[in-house]
Amino acid sequence: MRDYAQSHGCEILVLDQERLSPEQEMVQDLMTITHGCSARLHGLRNYRKQLDEALKAAQPPCT
Numbered sequence: 001m002r003d004y005a006q007s008h009g010c011e012i013l014v015l016d017q018e019r020l021s022p023e024q025e026m027v028q029d030l031m032t033i034t035h036g037c038s039a040r041l042h043g044l045r046n047y048r049k050q051l052d053e054a055l056k057a058a059q060p061p062c063t
Contacts, residue, residue, distance in 0.1 A: 005012050020028065 002012055
């Protein structure tokens with residue numbers, strides 16, 4: 001990536017050079033994965049709720 005940037009007259013500047021132990025890095029990665037999965041499940045729950053409401057609104061009333 002650096003070579004590509006240099007060939008186009010660009011420079012890559014890394015602002016966050018935090019040094020972590022391998023264990024700390026693993027924990028951060030697992031926390032990121034857990035957060036992503038949690039957000040996805042929450043989104044699916046909202047989608048399911050909207051779908052249920054739309055289906056109820058589309059059904060004719062029972063007599």
